[in-house]
């Protein structure tokens with residue numbers, strides 16, 4: 001995979017760590033996770049600081065070599081958060097079909113064996129008491145890694161898994177787990193201040 005460079009901080013990173021912006025025919029700016037939209041694109045880190053620097057007057061026009069409207073940073077961030085949410089749902093759906101999900105607190109904790117790879121995930125609106133208990137019980141094992149915060153509600157997680165809201169689950173496939181954790185951390189990086 002070729003590396004891309006953030007036009008704000010000039011850091012190079014693999015494509016999945018940056019998002020892309022392109023200008024539409026009327027100069028309107030679109031953000032996307034992959035390089036699907038036609039035309040010259042500009043890449044940027046997932047982060048409010050790089051995003052606002054990218055949107056400073058002239059920067060985007062220079063990078064895209066075309067006249068662009070100057071979109072509001074919070075609009076771009078909101079559109080990226082929604083794309084990331086759908087991406088996370090897609091990854092979880094793939095994990096579900098692969099049968100590498102143990103949903104629900106007890107099943108998830110049983111599946112999270114020390115040294116077995118994979119990762120525990122906690123939905124964003126998991127009740128504080130449940131969160132504490134999972135963190136405590138997970139810390140008794142070792143090698144499973146700390147549970148990751150998922151920027152998705154219990155309701156949306158449950159909908160992907162075809163049923164009731166799910167606040168805690170274990171994803172046994174390490175590669176999928178890494179992608180879900182990465183996408184979720186990108187949502188956090190774009191959270192409104």
Ligand SMILES: [Zn+2]
Pocket residue numbers: 006007008009010011044045050
């Ligand atoms: Zn950057």
